[in-house]
Amino acid sequence: MSDNLIERISTALESEYTLEGLVRQLLEMLELVTNMESTYLTRIEPDGSFQHILFSRNTRQMQIPEGLSVPWGDTLCKRALDEGKRYTSDVASVWGDSQAAKVLGITTYVSTPVTLADGSLYGTLCAASSEHRVLNERSEQVLQLFAQLIAQQIQNERLLQQLQQANVALTTASYTDELTGLPNRRAVFEELPKLFSRARDEARYVLLAFTDLDDFKQINDVYGHDAGDDFLRAVGQRLKEGVRAHEVLGRVGGDEFVVAGVGPGEFDEAQFAADAFKIRLANLLMGKYQLHSSVINYAGPSIGVIAVNPALTDHDQALREADTAMYLEKERRRDLAITTLNPPK
Known part of the structure:
Protein backbone atom coordinates (compact mmCIF):
# COMPACT_ATOMS: atom_id res chain seq x y z
CA MET A 1 0.00 0.00 0.00
CA SER A 2 1.54 3.28 -1.07
CA ASP A 3 2.32 6.12 1.29
CA ASN A 4 0.02 8.34 -0.78
CA LEU A 5 -2.95 6.03 -0.18
CA ILE A 6 -2.21 5.85 3.54
CA GLU A 7 -2.06 9.65 3.66
CA ARG A 8 -5.37 9.99 1.82
CA ILE A 9 -7.06 7.52 4.18
CA SER A 10 -5.72 9.40 7.21
CA THR A 11 -6.94 12.71 5.80
CA ALA A 12 -10.40 11.26 5.12
CA LEU A 13 -10.68 9.87 8.64
CA GLU A 14 -9.67 13.21 10.13
CA SER A 15 -11.84 15.42 7.93
CA GLU A 16 -15.06 13.46 7.45
CA TYR A 17 -17.58 13.20 10.27
CA THR A 18 -20.48 11.55 8.44
CA LEU A 19 -20.87 8.15 6.85
CA GLU A 20 -21.63 9.65 3.46
CA GLY A 21 -18.61 11.92 3.50
CA LEU A 22 -16.24 9.10 4.45
CA VAL A 23 -17.73 6.59 2.03
CA ARG A 24 -17.54 8.95 -0.94
CA GLN A 25 -13.84 9.48 -0.36
CA LEU A 26 -13.21 5.77 0.09
CA LEU A 27 -15.12 4.93 -3.11
CA GLU A 28 -12.91 7.32 -5.04
CA MET A 29 -9.79 5.67 -3.62
CA LEU A 30 -11.24 2.21 -4.26
CA GLU A 31 -11.73 3.05 -7.92
CA LEU A 32 -8.05 3.96 -8.25
CA VAL A 33 -6.89 0.83 -6.42
CA THR A 34 -9.12 -1.66 -8.28
CA ASN A 35 -9.18 0.10 -11.67
CA MET A 36 -12.94 -0.47 -11.86
CA GLU A 37 -15.36 2.18 -13.07
CA SER A 38 -18.08 1.54 -10.48
CA THR A 39 -17.57 1.37 -6.73
CA TYR A 40 -20.48 1.33 -4.31
CA LEU A 41 -21.74 0.63 -0.80
CA THR A 42 -24.92 -1.37 -0.28
CA ARG A 43 -27.34 -1.75 2.62
CA ILE A 44 -29.17 -5.04 3.13
CA GLU A 45 -32.62 -5.00 4.71
CA PRO A 46 -32.59 -6.72 8.12
CA ASP A 47 -35.17 -9.22 6.87
CA GLY A 48 -33.01 -10.05 3.86
CA SER A 49 -35.61 -8.93 1.33
CA PHE A 50 -33.78 -6.23 -0.62
CA GLN A 51 -30.37 -4.76 -1.18
CA HIS A 52 -30.11 -0.99 -1.69
CA ILE A 53 -27.31 1.00 -3.29
CA LEU A 54 -26.58 3.70 -0.70
CA PHE A 55 -23.64 5.48 -2.30
CA SER A 56 -21.92 4.86 -5.62
CA ARG A 57 -19.20 6.28 -7.83
CA ASN A 58 -19.38 5.76 -11.61
CA THR A 59 -16.66 7.15 -13.84
CA ARG A 60 -17.02 5.41 -17.18
CA GLN A 61 -19.59 3.49 -19.20
CA MET A 62 -21.18 1.29 -16.55
CA GLN A 63 -23.62 3.01 -14.22
CA ILE A 64 -24.78 1.61 -10.88
CA PRO A 65 -27.19 4.27 -9.62
CA GLU A 66 -27.68 5.32 -6.02
CA GLY A 67 -31.09 4.37 -4.71
CA LEU A 68 -31.29 1.22 -6.81
CA SER A 69 -32.99 -1.63 -4.94
CA VAL A 70 -32.92 -5.26 -6.03
CA PRO A 71 -34.12 -8.48 -4.39
CA TRP A 72 -31.32 -9.73 -2.15
CA GLY A 73 -31.61 -13.25 -3.50
CA ASP A 74 -30.76 -12.10 -7.04
CA THR A 75 -27.62 -10.17 -6.12
CA LEU A 76 -24.00 -11.00 -6.83
CA CYS A 77 -23.27 -10.02 -3.24
CA LYS A 78 -25.39 -12.85 -1.83
CA ARG A 79 -23.88 -15.38 -4.22
CA ALA A 80 -20.39 -14.23 -3.31
CA LEU A 81 -21.10 -14.55 0.42
CA ASP A 82 -22.84 -17.92 0.10
CA GLU A 83 -20.11 -19.43 -2.08
CA GLY A 84 -17.11 -17.73 -0.49
CA LYS A 85 -16.11 -16.40 -3.92
CA ARG A 86 -15.85 -12.64 -3.67
CA TYR A 87 -14.12 -11.92 -6.96
CA THR A 88 -14.52 -12.93 -10.57
CA SER A 89 -13.56 -11.35 -13.86
CA ASP A 90 -16.17 -13.41 -15.72
CA VAL A 91 -19.54 -12.92 -14.04
CA ALA A 92 -21.47 -14.40 -16.95
CA SER A 93 -19.83 -17.81 -16.61
CA VAL A 94 -19.83 -17.92 -12.80
CA TRP A 95 -23.19 -16.28 -11.93
CA GLY A 96 -24.97 -16.11 -15.23
CA ASP A 97 -28.38 -16.52 -13.57
CA SER A 98 -28.21 -13.07 -11.93
CA GLN A 99 -30.63 -10.82 -13.77
CA ALA A 100 -29.35 -7.75 -11.89
CA ALA A 101 -25.82 -8.40 -13.14
CA LYS A 102 -27.06 -8.75 -16.71
CA VAL A 103 -29.07 -5.54 -16.59
CA LEU A 104 -26.15 -3.59 -15.14
CA GLY A 105 -23.65 -5.14 -17.54
CA ILE A 106 -21.26 -6.38 -14.86
CA THR A 107 -18.30 -8.42 -16.13
CA THR A 108 -15.81 -8.07 -13.28
CA TYR A 109 -17.01 -7.98 -9.72
CA VAL A 110 -15.53 -7.96 -6.23
CA SER A 111 -17.16 -7.39 -2.87
CA THR A 112 -16.60 -7.78 0.84
CA PRO A 113 -19.19 -7.77 3.62
CA VAL A 114 -19.57 -4.79 5.95
CA THR A 115 -20.02 -6.53 9.28
CA LEU A 116 -20.73 -4.67 12.51
CA ALA A 117 -19.28 -5.41 15.94
CA ASP A 118 -22.30 -7.49 16.97
CA GLY A 119 -21.77 -9.76 13.97
CA SER A 120 -24.74 -8.43 12.00
CA LEU A 121 -24.40 -7.92 8.24
CA TYR A 122 -24.96 -4.26 7.38
CA GLY A 123 -24.25 -4.48 3.67
CA THR A 124 -21.42 -4.87 1.19
CA LEU A 125 -18.63 -2.79 -0.28
CA CYS A 126 -18.25 -3.53 -3.98
CA ALA A 127 -16.37 -2.68 -7.16
CA ALA A 128 -17.50 -3.63 -10.65
CA SER A 129 -16.55 -3.19 -14.28
CA SER A 130 -18.06 -3.93 -17.66
CA GLU A 131 -14.63 -5.14 -18.76
CA HIS A 132 -12.37 -8.01 -17.65
CA ARG A 133 -10.21 -6.73 -14.82
CA VAL A 134 -7.52 -8.53 -12.86
CA LEU A 135 -7.64 -7.88 -9.13
CA ASN A 136 -4.46 -8.30 -7.13
CA GLU A 137 -4.12 -9.23 -3.49
CA ARG A 138 -3.32 -5.65 -2.50
CA SER A 139 -6.63 -4.43 -3.90
CA GLU A 140 -8.55 -7.07 -1.94
CA GLN A 141 -6.76 -6.00 1.25
CA VAL A 142 -7.70 -2.38 0.63
CA LEU A 143 -11.32 -3.40 0.02
CA GLN A 144 -11.44 -5.24 3.33
CA LEU A 145 -9.78 -2.35 5.16
CA PHE A 146 -12.29 0.11 3.73
CA ALA A 147 -15.18 -2.16 4.78
CA GLN A 148 -13.82 -2.17 8.34
CA LEU A 149 -13.49 1.62 8.35
CA ILE A 150 -17.06 1.99 7.10
CA ALA A 151 -18.35 -0.44 9.74
CA GLN A 152 -16.58 1.58 12.42
CA GLN A 153 -18.12 4.83 11.14
CA ILE A 154 -21.59 3.26 11.12
CA GLN A 155 -21.12 2.13 14.71
CA ASN A 156 -19.83 5.56 15.74
CA GLU A 157 -22.87 7.27 14.19
CA ARG A 158 -25.24 4.82 15.86
CA LEU A 159 -23.57 5.43 19.20
CA LEU A 160 -23.82 9.18 18.68
CA GLN A 161 -27.49 8.83 17.78
CA GLN A 162 -28.11 6.77 20.92
CA LEU A 163 -26.35 9.38 23.03
CA GLN A 164 -28.41 12.16 21.43
CA GLN A 165 -31.63 10.24 22.03
CA ALA A 166 -30.63 9.61 25.64
CA ASN A 167 -29.87 13.31 26.06
CA VAL A 168 -33.27 14.27 24.61
CA ALA A 169 -34.98 11.76 26.92
CA LEU A 170 -33.06 13.09 29.93
CA THR A 171 -33.90 16.69 29.04
CA THR A 172 -37.56 15.78 28.51
CA ALA A 173 -37.66 13.99 31.86
CA SER A 174 -36.16 17.00 33.64
CA TYR A 175 -38.99 19.19 32.30
CA THR A 176 -41.83 16.69 32.82
CA ASP A 177 -43.93 15.93 35.87
CA GLU A 178 -43.50 12.22 36.46
CA LEU A 179 -47.03 11.55 37.70
CA THR A 180 -49.18 13.48 35.23
CA GLY A 181 -46.86 13.75 32.23
CA LEU A 182 -47.47 17.52 32.16
CA PRO A 183 -44.67 20.08 32.03
CA ASN A 184 -43.32 20.59 35.54
Whole structure:
Protein backbone atom coordinates (compact mmCIF):
# COMPACT_ATOMS: atom_id res chain seq x y z
CA MET A 1 0.00 0.00 0.00
CA SER A 2 1.54 3.28 -1.07
CA ASP A 3 2.32 6.12 1.29
CA ASN A 4 0.02 8.34 -0.78
CA LEU A 5 -2.95 6.03 -0.18
CA ILE A 6 -2.21 5.85 3.54
CA GLU A 7 -2.06 9.65 3.66
CA ARG A 8 -5.37 9.99 1.82
CA ILE A 9 -7.06 7.52 4.18
CA SER A 10 -5.72 9.40 7.21
CA THR A 11 -6.94 12.71 5.80
CA ALA A 12 -10.40 11.26 5.12
CA LEU A 13 -10.68 9.87 8.64
CA GLU A 14 -9.67 13.21 10.13
CA SER A 15 -11.84 15.42 7.93
CA GLU A 16 -15.06 13.46 7.45
CA TYR A 17 -17.58 13.20 10.27
CA THR A 18 -20.48 11.55 8.44
CA LEU A 19 -20.87 8.15 6.85
CA GLU A 20 -21.63 9.65 3.46
CA GLY A 21 -18.61 11.92 3.50
CA LEU A 22 -16.24 9.10 4.45
CA VAL A 23 -17.73 6.59 2.03
CA ARG A 24 -17.54 8.95 -0.94
CA GLN A 25 -13.84 9.48 -0.36
CA LEU A 26 -13.21 5.77 0.09
CA LEU A 27 -15.12 4.93 -3.11
CA GLU A 28 -12.91 7.32 -5.04
CA MET A 29 -9.79 5.67 -3.62
CA LEU A 30 -11.24 2.21 -4.26
CA GLU A 31 -11.73 3.05 -7.92
CA LEU A 32 -8.05 3.96 -8.25
CA VAL A 33 -6.89 0.83 -6.42
CA THR A 34 -9.12 -1.66 -8.28
CA ASN A 35 -9.18 0.10 -11.67
CA MET A 36 -12.94 -0.47 -11.86
CA GLU A 37 -15.36 2.18 -13.07
CA SER A 38 -18.08 1.54 -10.48
CA THR A 39 -17.57 1.37 -6.73
CA TYR A 40 -20.48 1.33 -4.31
CA LEU A 41 -21.74 0.63 -0.80
CA THR A 42 -24.92 -1.37 -0.28
CA ARG A 43 -27.34 -1.75 2.62
CA ILE A 44 -29.17 -5.04 3.13
CA GLU A 45 -32.62 -5.00 4.71
CA PRO A 46 -32.59 -6.72 8.12
CA ASP A 47 -35.17 -9.22 6.87
CA GLY A 48 -33.01 -10.05 3.86
CA SER A 49 -35.61 -8.93 1.33
CA PHE A 50 -33.78 -6.23 -0.62
CA GLN A 51 -30.37 -4.76 -1.18
CA HIS A 52 -30.11 -0.99 -1.69
CA ILE A 53 -27.31 1.00 -3.29
CA LEU A 54 -26.58 3.70 -0.70
CA PHE A 55 -23.64 5.48 -2.30
CA SER A 56 -21.92 4.86 -5.62
CA ARG A 57 -19.20 6.28 -7.83
CA ASN A 58 -19.38 5.76 -11.61
CA THR A 59 -16.66 7.15 -13.84
CA ARG A 60 -17.02 5.41 -17.18
CA GLN A 61 -19.59 3.49 -19.20
CA MET A 62 -21.18 1.29 -16.55
CA GLN A 63 -23.62 3.01 -14.22
CA ILE A 64 -24.78 1.61 -10.88
CA PRO A 65 -27.19 4.27 -9.62
CA GLU A 66 -27.68 5.32 -6.02
CA GLY A 67 -31.09 4.37 -4.71
CA LEU A 68 -31.29 1.22 -6.81
CA SER A 69 -32.99 -1.63 -4.94
CA VAL A 70 -32.92 -5.26 -6.03
CA PRO A 71 -34.12 -8.48 -4.39
CA TRP A 72 -31.32 -9.73 -2.15
CA GLY A 73 -31.61 -13.25 -3.50
CA ASP A 74 -30.76 -12.10 -7.04
CA THR A 75 -27.62 -10.17 -6.12
CA LEU A 76 -24.00 -11.00 -6.83
CA CYS A 77 -23.27 -10.02 -3.24
CA LYS A 78 -25.39 -12.85 -1.83
CA ARG A 79 -23.88 -15.38 -4.22
CA ALA A 80 -20.39 -14.23 -3.31
CA LEU A 81 -21.10 -14.55 0.42
CA ASP A 82 -22.84 -17.92 0.10
CA GLU A 83 -20.11 -19.43 -2.08
CA GLY A 84 -17.11 -17.73 -0.49
CA LYS A 85 -16.11 -16.40 -3.92
CA ARG A 86 -15.85 -12.64 -3.67
CA TYR A 87 -14.12 -11.92 -6.96
CA THR A 88 -14.52 -12.93 -10.57
CA SER A 89 -13.56 -11.35 -13.86
CA ASP A 90 -16.17 -13.41 -15.72
CA VAL A 91 -19.54 -12.92 -14.04
CA ALA A 92 -21.47 -14.40 -16.95
CA SER A 93 -19.83 -17.81 -16.61
CA VAL A 94 -19.83 -17.92 -12.80
CA TRP A 95 -23.19 -16.28 -11.93
CA GLY A 96 -24.97 -16.11 -15.23
CA ASP A 97 -28.38 -16.52 -13.57
CA SER A 98 -28.21 -13.07 -11.93
CA GLN A 99 -30.63 -10.82 -13.77
CA ALA A 100 -29.35 -7.75 -11.89
CA ALA A 101 -25.82 -8.40 -13.14
CA LYS A 102 -27.06 -8.75 -16.71
CA VAL A 103 -29.07 -5.54 -16.59
CA LEU A 104 -26.15 -3.59 -15.14
CA GLY A 105 -23.65 -5.14 -17.54
CA ILE A 106 -21.26 -6.38 -14.86
CA THR A 107 -18.30 -8.42 -16.13
CA THR A 108 -15.81 -8.07 -13.28
CA TYR A 109 -17.01 -7.98 -9.72
CA VAL A 110 -15.53 -7.96 -6.23
CA SER A 111 -17.16 -7.39 -2.87
CA THR A 112 -16.60 -7.78 0.84
CA PRO A 113 -19.19 -7.77 3.62
CA VAL A 114 -19.57 -4.79 5.95
CA THR A 115 -20.02 -6.53 9.28
CA LEU A 116 -20.73 -4.67 12.51
CA ALA A 117 -19.28 -5.41 15.94
CA ASP A 118 -22.30 -7.49 16.97
CA GLY A 119 -21.77 -9.76 13.97
CA SER A 120 -24.74 -8.43 12.00
CA LEU A 121 -24.40 -7.92 8.24
CA TYR A 122 -24.96 -4.26 7.38
CA GLY A 123 -24.25 -4.48 3.67
CA THR A 124 -21.42 -4.87 1.19
CA LEU A 125 -18.63 -2.79 -0.28
CA CYS A 126 -18.25 -3.53 -3.98
CA ALA A 127 -16.37 -2.68 -7.16
CA ALA A 128 -17.50 -3.63 -10.65
CA SER A 129 -16.55 -3.19 -14.28
CA SER A 130 -18.06 -3.93 -17.66
CA GLU A 131 -14.63 -5.14 -18.76
CA HIS A 132 -12.37 -8.01 -17.65
CA ARG A 133 -10.21 -6.73 -14.82
CA VAL A 134 -7.52 -8.53 -12.86
CA LEU A 135 -7.64 -7.88 -9.13
CA ASN A 136 -4.46 -8.30 -7.13
CA GLU A 137 -4.12 -9.23 -3.49
CA ARG A 138 -3.32 -5.65 -2.50
CA SER A 139 -6.63 -4.43 -3.90
CA GLU A 140 -8.55 -7.07 -1.94
CA GLN A 141 -6.76 -6.00 1.25
CA VAL A 142 -7.70 -2.38 0.63
CA LEU A 143 -11.32 -3.40 0.02
CA GLN A 144 -11.44 -5.24 3.33
CA LEU A 145 -9.78 -2.35 5.16
CA PHE A 146 -12.29 0.11 3.73
CA ALA A 147 -15.18 -2.16 4.78
CA GLN A 148 -13.82 -2.17 8.34
CA LEU A 149 -13.49 1.62 8.35
CA ILE A 150 -17.06 1.99 7.10
CA ALA A 151 -18.35 -0.44 9.74
CA GLN A 152 -16.58 1.58 12.42
CA GLN A 153 -18.12 4.83 11.14
CA ILE A 154 -21.59 3.26 11.12
CA GLN A 155 -21.12 2.13 14.71
CA ASN A 156 -19.83 5.56 15.74
CA GLU A 157 -22.87 7.27 14.19
CA ARG A 158 -25.24 4.82 15.86
CA LEU A 159 -23.57 5.43 19.20
CA LEU A 160 -23.82 9.18 18.68
CA GLN A 161 -27.49 8.83 17.78
CA GLN A 162 -28.11 6.77 20.92
CA LEU A 163 -26.35 9.38 23.03
CA GLN A 164 -28.41 12.16 21.43
CA GLN A 165 -31.63 10.24 22.03
CA ALA A 166 -30.63 9.61 25.64
CA ASN A 167 -29.87 13.31 26.06
CA VAL A 168 -33.27 14.27 24.61
CA ALA A 169 -34.98 11.76 26.92
CA LEU A 170 -33.06 13.09 29.93
CA THR A 171 -33.90 16.69 29.04
CA THR A 172 -37.56 15.78 28.51
CA ALA A 173 -37.66 13.99 31.86
CA SER A 174 -36.16 17.00 33.64
CA TYR A 175 -38.99 19.19 32.30
CA THR A 176 -41.83 16.69 32.82
CA ASP A 177 -43.93 15.93 35.87
CA GLU A 178 -43.50 12.22 36.46
CA LEU A 179 -47.03 11.55 37.70
CA THR A 180 -49.18 13.48 35.23
CA GLY A 181 -46.86 13.75 32.23
CA LEU A 182 -47.47 17.52 32.16
CA PRO A 183 -44.67 20.08 32.03
CA ASN A 184 -43.32 20.59 35.54
CA ARG A 185 -42.62 23.76 37.52
CA ARG A 186 -39.20 24.15 35.88
CA ALA A 187 -40.74 23.98 32.40
CA VAL A 188 -43.48 26.47 33.29
CA PHE A 189 -40.97 28.98 34.64
CA GLU A 190 -38.95 28.71 31.42
CA GLU A 191 -41.95 29.02 29.09
CA LEU A 192 -43.78 31.87 30.82
CA PRO A 193 -41.10 34.51 30.07
CA LYS A 194 -41.27 33.51 26.39
CA LEU A 195 -45.05 33.86 26.38
CA PHE A 196 -44.83 37.25 28.11
CA SER A 197 -42.24 38.40 25.59
CA ARG A 198 -44.43 37.36 22.67
CA ALA A 199 -47.48 39.10 24.13
CA ARG A 200 -45.42 42.23 24.79
CA ASP A 201 -44.17 42.28 21.19
CA GLU A 202 -47.74 41.92 19.94
CA ALA A 203 -49.11 44.52 22.41
CA ARG A 204 -51.56 42.00 23.87
CA TYR A 205 -52.55 40.98 27.37
CA VAL A 206 -51.58 37.69 29.04
CA LEU A 207 -54.29 35.50 30.55
CA LEU A 208 -52.92 33.58 33.52
CA ALA A 209 -54.81 30.96 35.53
CA PHE A 210 -53.64 29.47 38.83
CA THR A 211 -55.66 26.36 39.73
CA ASP A 212 -55.88 24.54 43.05
CA LEU A 213 -57.81 21.27 43.37
CA ASP A 214 -60.24 21.81 46.24
CA ASP A 215 -60.85 18.83 48.54
CA PHE A 216 -57.87 16.91 47.14
CA LYS A 217 -56.76 15.97 50.66
CA GLN A 218 -60.23 14.60 51.31
CA ILE A 219 -60.04 12.47 48.17
CA ASN A 220 -56.76 11.01 49.44
CA ASP A 221 -58.19 10.41 52.90
CA VAL A 222 -61.45 8.81 51.74
CA TYR A 223 -60.36 6.89 48.64
CA GLY A 224 -56.66 6.36 49.33
CA HIS A 225 -53.45 7.77 47.85
CA ASP A 226 -53.61 5.53 44.78
CA ALA A 227 -56.97 7.04 43.92
CA GLY A 228 -55.52 10.47 44.58
CA ASP A 229 -52.75 9.78 42.10
CA ASP A 230 -55.29 8.50 39.59
CA PHE A 231 -57.29 11.67 40.06
CA LEU A 232 -54.24 13.87 39.44
CA ARG A 233 -53.44 11.91 36.29
CA ALA A 234 -57.03 12.30 35.10
CA VAL A 235 -56.93 16.05 35.76
CA GLY A 236 -53.67 16.24 33.83
CA GLN A 237 -55.19 14.38 30.90
CA ARG A 238 -58.20 16.70 30.79
CA LEU A 239 -55.91 19.70 30.80
CA LYS A 240 -53.76 18.23 28.01
CA GLU A 241 -56.83 17.66 25.87
CA GLY A 242 -58.53 20.96 26.71
CA VAL A 243 -55.67 23.44 26.59
CA ARG A 244 -55.26 25.22 23.28
CA ALA A 245 -52.21 25.41 21.07
CA HIS A 246 -49.54 27.86 22.24
CA GLU A 247 -50.94 27.99 25.79
CA VAL A 248 -48.48 27.27 28.60
CA LEU A 249 -49.56 24.42 30.88
CA GLY A 250 -47.91 22.76 33.83
CA ARG A 251 -48.20 21.21 37.26
CA VAL A 252 -46.41 23.53 39.67
CA GLY A 253 -47.27 21.88 42.99
CA GLY A 254 -48.95 18.86 44.53
CA ASP A 255 -52.45 19.85 43.43
CA GLU A 256 -51.68 23.14 41.71
CA PHE A 257 -51.64 23.82 37.99
CA VAL A 258 -50.92 26.84 35.81
CA VAL A 259 -52.39 27.64 32.41
CA ALA A 260 -51.46 30.79 30.49
CA GLY A 261 -52.09 32.20 27.05
CA VAL A 262 -52.03 35.38 25.01
CA GLY A 263 -55.27 37.35 25.11
CA PRO A 264 -56.72 40.41 23.37
CA GLY A 265 -54.94 43.74 23.11
CA GLU A 266 -57.64 45.92 24.70
CA PHE A 267 -58.24 46.08 28.47
CA ASP A 268 -62.01 45.49 28.45
CA GLU A 269 -61.72 42.66 25.97
CA ALA A 270 -58.93 41.10 28.02
CA GLN A 271 -61.07 41.16 31.18
CA PHE A 272 -63.92 39.51 29.31
CA ALA A 273 -61.50 36.92 27.90
CA ALA A 274 -60.18 36.20 31.42
CA ASP A 275 -63.71 35.44 32.63
CA ALA A 276 -64.27 33.13 29.67
CA PHE A 277 -60.89 31.50 30.30
CA LYS A 278 -61.91 30.74 33.89
CA ILE A 279 -65.24 29.25 32.84
CA ARG A 280 -63.54 27.08 30.22
CA LEU A 281 -61.09 25.63 32.73
CA ALA A 282 -63.78 25.15 35.40
CA ASN A 283 -66.04 23.25 32.99
CA LEU A 284 -63.08 21.20 31.87
CA LEU A 285 -62.17 20.00 35.37
CA MET A 286 -65.51 19.58 37.14
CA GLY A 287 -67.72 16.54 36.76
CA LYS A 288 -67.44 12.76 36.99
CA TYR A 289 -64.03 11.06 37.18
CA GLN A 290 -64.00 7.33 36.53
CA LEU A 291 -60.91 6.14 38.39
CA HIS A 292 -59.55 2.63 38.62
CA SER A 293 -61.01 1.96 42.06
CA SER A 294 -63.82 4.50 42.37
CA VAL A 295 -65.98 7.16 40.78
CA ILE A 296 -65.66 10.75 41.98
CA ASN A 297 -68.17 13.49 41.24
CA TYR A 298 -65.92 16.49 41.51
CA ALA A 299 -67.38 19.95 42.18
CA GLY A 300 -64.39 21.66 40.57
CA PRO A 301 -61.23 23.50 41.57
CA SER A 302 -60.58 27.02 42.75
CA ILE A 303 -59.24 29.02 39.84
CA GLY A 304 -57.68 32.44 39.99
CA VAL A 305 -57.51 34.10 36.58
CA ILE A 306 -56.00 37.48 35.78
CA ALA A 307 -55.39 39.50 32.63
CA VAL A 308 -52.10 41.39 32.84
CA ASN A 309 -50.30 43.83 30.62
CA PRO A 310 -46.85 42.22 30.05
CA ALA A 311 -45.33 45.65 29.50
CA LEU A 312 -46.17 46.52 33.14
CA THR A 313 -46.09 43.17 34.94
CA ASP A 314 -43.53 40.36 34.65
CA HIS A 315 -44.37 36.68 34.92
CA ASP A 316 -43.23 36.36 38.57
CA GLN A 317 -45.51 39.16 39.72
CA ALA A 318 -48.34 37.83 37.55
CA LEU A 319 -48.04 34.39 39.15
CA ARG A 320 -48.29 35.94 42.60
CA GLU A 321 -51.35 37.91 41.56
CA ALA A 322 -53.00 34.82 40.06
CA ASP A 323 -52.18 32.87 43.23
CA THR A 324 -53.83 35.59 45.31
CA ALA A 325 -56.87 35.54 43.02
CA MET A 326 -57.06 31.77 43.46
CA TYR A 327 -57.13 32.05 47.27
CA LEU A 328 -59.84 34.70 47.09
CA GLU A 329 -61.84 32.33 44.88
CA LYS A 330 -61.26 29.51 47.37
CA GLU A 331 -62.61 31.66 50.20
CA ARG A 332 -65.60 32.67 48.10
CA ARG A 333 -66.40 29.04 47.30
CA ARG A 334 -66.00 28.07 50.95
CA ASP A 335 -68.29 30.87 52.12
CA LEU A 336 -70.82 29.93 49.45
CA ALA A 337 -70.79 26.32 50.66
CA ILE A 338 -71.37 27.40 54.27
CA THR A 339 -74.19 29.72 53.24
CA THR A 340 -75.79 26.94 51.22
CA LEU A 341 -75.62 24.54 54.16
CA ASN A 342 -76.88 27.21 56.64
CA PRO A 343 -79.35 29.41 54.77
CA PRO A 344 -80.35 32.64 56.59
CA LYS A 345 -83.66 32.57 58.46
